[in-house]
Amino acid sequence: MKVSQLESWEYDPYYAPYIKTLGNVTVLDTLEKGYDSMVEYIKGIPEHKMTYAYAREKWTVAEVLLHLIDAERVFQYRALRFSRNDKTALPGFDQDSYVEESGAGQKTKEQLLEEFSAVRKASIALFASCTDALLLRWGIASGSKVSVRALGCIIGGHQRHHLKILKERYGL
Numbered sequence: 001m002k003v004s005q006l007e008s009w010e011y012d013p014y015y016a017p018y019i020k021t022l023g024n025v026t027v028l029d030t031l032e033k034g035y036d037s038m039v040e041y042i043k044g045i046p047e048h049k050m051t052y053a054y055a056r057e058k059w060t061v062a063e064v065l066l067h068l069i070d071a072e073r074v075f076q077y078r079a080l081r082f083s084r085n086d087k088t089a090l091p092g093f094d095q096d097s098y099v100e101e102s103g104a105g106q107k108t109k110e111q112l113l114e115e116f117s118a119v120r121k122a123s124i125a126l127f128a129s130c131t132d133a134l135l136l137r138w139g140i141a142s143g144s145k146v147s148v149r150a151l152g153c154i155i156g157g158h159q160r161h162h163l164k165i166l167k168e169r170y171g172l
Helices: 015-018 027-043 063-083 095-099 111-130 146-170
Strands: 138-141 144-147
Touching: 015 146, 027 111, 027 146, 063 095, 063 111, 063 138, 063 144, 063 146, 111 146, 144 146
Parallel strands: none
Antiparallel strands: 138 144
16 A cells, blocks of 8 residues: 555544655555664764753653654554454544653663664554555544554654654754
């Protein structure tokens, strides 16, 4: 399944900018290439920059990385539930309170890298196990309809979004 095959009903318009950054690749390509680029990127961040924030009230580099990990876990869980034909509407999550409670400042770059690797490998395994029929299943999350395949694309697009911010605003 290629990203270009997604229909507009499969995700909330909020995620359209994330998805549009992906090009015409498959969900698995997005996750696998995103894994490689993210690992390389994290390895290149100097340890002393992990606590840097580009402005007051903005997340630190470590908090941004842990936010990516937490959000991927949430999207992955939604994909699992919907792929198993669970029609229970799932609530949203407050990303700011997650970051506040994350303890990101106490984690080393190596710990964040290991955590990202574990979560992304689990995402890759989940989406690799989905048939085309399972990828088309959908549910309600945060009050909007979303398909399993769109969730995979959202994971990849969300990563690209935050990497762009880290490069442009954090100078990394």
